Amino acid sequence: MADQPTPLERFIQGILPENPVYRQLLGLCPTLAVTNSMKAAVTMAAAVAFVLLCANMVTSLIRNLLKPHLRIVVFTLTIATFVTIADRLLAAYMYQMSKTLGPYIPLIIVNCLIICRCEVCASKQPVFTAISDAAGQSLGYGLALASVAGVREILGTGMFFGFRVLPATWPDWAVMVLPPGAFITLGLLLGAVNWYSGRGAK
Amino acid sequence: MAETDKDPAEKKNRFQNNYILQAWLCISLALIFGISLAAVQAALGPVIIENKLNETKEKVPELLLGGEAADKMAASKQAFKITPRSIAVEKNGIKKFYSVFEARFEDGRLGGWVTKVDGQGYADKIELLLGLDPSIETITGLFILDQKETPGLGNKIIETKWRGQFAGKSTRDHLKVVKGGAKVANEIDAVTGATISSDSVVTIINKTITDLRQPLKDAGRMKKE
Numbered sequence: 226m227a228d229q230p231t232p233l234e235r236f237i238q239g240i241l242p243e244n245p246v247y248r249q250l251l252g253l254c255p256t257l258a259v260t261n262s263m264k265a266a267v268t269m270a271a272a273v274a275f276v277l278l279c280a281n282m283v284t285s286l287i288r289n290l291l292k293p294h295l296r297i298v299v300f301t302l303t304i305a306t307f308v309t310i311a312d313r314l315l316a317a318y319m320y321q322m323s324k325t326l327g328p329y330i331p332l333i334i335v336n337c338l339i340i341c342r343c344e345v346c347a348s349k350q351p352v353f354t355a356i357s358d359a360a361g362q363s364l365g366y367g368l369a370l371a372s373v374a375g376v377r378e379i380l381g382t383g384m385f386f387g388f389r390v391l392p393a394t395w396p397d398w399a400v401m402v403l404p405p406g407a408f409i410t411l412g413l414l415l416g417a418v419n420w421y422s423g424r425g426a427k
Numbered sequence: 428m429a430e431t432d433k434d435p436a437e438k439k440n441r442f443q444n445n446y447i448l449q450a451w452l453c454i455s456l457a458l459i460f461g462i463s464l465a466a467v468q469a470a471l472g473p474v475i476i477e478n479k480l481n482e483t484k485e486k487v488p489e490l491l492l493g494g495e496a497a498d499k500m501a502a503s504k505q506a507f508k509i510t511p512r513s514i515a516v517e518k519n520g521i522k523k524f525y526s527v528f529e530a531r532f533e534d535g536r537l538g539g540w541v542t543k544v545d546g547q548g549y550a551d552k553i554e555l556l557l558g559l560d561p562s563i564e565t566i567t568g569l570f571i572l573d574q575k576e577t578p579g580l581g582n583k584i585i586e587t588k589w590r591g592q593f594a595g596k597s598t599r600d601h602l603k604v605v606k607g608g609a610k611v612a613n614e615i616d617a618v619t620g621a622t623i624s625s626d627s628v629v630t631i632i633n634k635t636i637t638d639l640r641q642p643l644k645d646a647g648r649m650k651k652e
Contacts, residue, residue, distance in 0.1 A: 290452050298453050306460040310467050317471040320478040328575065404579070 229350055232357040239361025245338045246369035246411075247418045252338035256370060257407040259329050263386045266374035267367070268322050272311045272330055274363030277339050278356065279307040284347035285355035291348060300343040301334070308333045338366065376410045377401045482572070483543060483556060484509050487530050490558030490568035491539040493594060507531060507538055514646065516638045525639055529646075537561040540643055543572070546631035549623040551575040553584075557632055559598070561647055563640050569593040569632070574624075581624035589618055589625075593632070598640065601633045 230238065245251045252273070259265045280303045291299060312330045315323035323330065333339070342362055347355040378384060381401030383391035400406050442448070487507055488497035500506070507530040514525045530538040539561050545554040551574070558568035569590040576582045583589055592615055596602060600613040604625045609616040617625040 287452065287456075292449060292452070295450060295453060299456060302453065302456055302460060306464060309464055313467055313471045313475070317474040317478065320475075320482070 230354075232354045235346060235350075235354055235358035236361035239358060239363070239365045240368065241365065243362075244365040244369055244418075245362055246366060246373075247415060249338070249341070251341055252336045252366060253411070254332065255329050255336065256373060256411060257404070259326055260370055260374035260377055260407055260410075261381065261402040262378050263371065263374045264322070265325055266370040268315070268319065269326060269329065270363070270367035270370045272315065272326075273333055273336065273338070273366055274359070275311050276304060276307045276333055277342060277363050277366075278359040280304045280339055281342055281347040281355040281359040282352060284343045285350065285352045288348045288350075296344075296348060297340070300340050300348075304339050304343070305334050338362065372414060373407065373410050376414070377406050381406060479572075480511070483528065483541070486556055486570050487528060487541050487558075490541050490556055490570055491530055491560075493568065505533055508533065512646070514639065514642050516642055518638065523638070525635070525642075527639070527643070537647055539567055540639075540647075542635060542639060544631055544635045545573075546627060546634070548574060548627040549576055549581050549621070553624075553627055553631065555628065555631060557635055559636075559639075559643070563598055563636070563643050563647075566593050566596045566598060566632070566636075569628075571628075576624045577621065581618065581621040583618045583621065584624050584628055589616075592616060598636045602629045604629050 239245070241248075243249060246253065246256050255269050255273070259269045280300070283303050284300060287299070308331060311333070312323070315326070315330060342358060346358040350358070375385065378386075379390060380398045382397050383389055383393070383395040398406070401410070447454075487509055488500055491497075491507075492500065510529045510531075512527050512529055514527050516523050516525060526543045528541040528543075530541060532538050540559045540563070542557050542559070543554070544557060545552050547553070553571065553576070554573040556568075556570040556572055557566065558570075559565070560567050571585045571590065574582060574584065576584060592609070593602075596613065596615075603614050604617045604622065605614045606617050606622065615625065615629055
């Protein structure tokens with residue numbers, strides 16, 4: 226197992242070198258759907274982080290018991306359980322936010338990012354590595370969501386986290402908070418990240 | 428039987444290939460997870476129901492008096508006394524229970540009724556609150572609690588602009604959905620591109636009013652005596 230990445234490597238790779246959104250292009254549905262305000266994006270990222278951490282932990286603990294052809298079933302079962310818990314917690318303690326996010330919280334179950342981390346890391350490496358992998362990936366995912374949401378909220382409403390940052394004369398670009406704004410923003414940001422990392426490689 | 432039992436190696440092989448035995452991890456995890464989810468639901472379920480009830484109660488002043496008057500009422504630190512009631516309506520031999528909130532001013536005067544009803548929408552169940560004046564003559568307001576209509580089209584039914592049309596409508600005639608601008612008193616302008624969603628809401632409202640008109644009038648009178 227010498228060629229497996231160490232916990233620290235896993236953590237760092239999650240943030241930018243293997244960023245779930247910008248590098249792996251995973252979990253794009255929530256990235257597009259709930260990023261019209263920072264609050265929604267941060268809550269979404271926190272929910273994903275919770276599920277990813279728990280799922281990675283459980284998967285790593287039972288990794289020696291997994292049968293290859295039944296592993297995906299076990300992953301999905303684990304993920305679905307923690308997503309349901311996250312969904313109920315939000316509905317109980319952040320009721321308005323849970324209404325805003327609507328079906329996108331239950332849809333974390335099919336977020337490929339989590340099943341990918343279970344498959345790539347947690348089912349092969351010890352618990353500590355799995356936890357730091359989850360932490361790194363969640364952080365990377367959170368940053369990616371926040372970057373898209375930040376651009377959209379500022380340009381679309383002139384506000385950031387609900388506080389006004391642009392002068393009141395700013396003509397709110399309504400398109401930015403609507404679905405097309407999500408595609409435009411993500412496209413441009415992806416391009417920028419690719420251009421930046423491509424430039425560094427030369 | 429004799430054939431399958433003769434070779435111990437084959438027997439062991441069959442044992443290992445048994446579907447149920449292979450799935451032991453899935454089955455036991457499913458049980459553990461199921462129990463923990465039941466526990467979570469038992470702990471959080473009441474809180475979630477409470478949240479929904481509070482949301483309903485918060486909406487009552489706006490639904491009965493309209494936005495401005497409701498703000499004025501809140502500013503003068505007055506509030507409705509809200510009593511949740513369940514009203515049974517018997518139709519075709521089947522009893523149906525309506526969840527109704529009775530709102531009274533602080534001096535005991537009946538302020539109106541808010542009823543929580545649901546019905547089939549275009550995508551999924553639409554759950555809404557309908558405000559009615561004390562005599563069930565006019566609709567005082569409409570609020571959509573829960574819906575999963577098409578984003579961008581059907582979900583416009585939650586917007587104040589659309590649901591505002593309902594305030595002040597008489598309950599005497601059934602409401603009707605029309606396209607391209609309502610002209611007559613009992614007409615409701617459909618959401619562009621979402622006639623089915625609009626129709627669903629209006630159907631739910633019409634049915635509710637038909638069912639509840641008499642029971643609510645009786646309930647209001649009973650309290651007065």
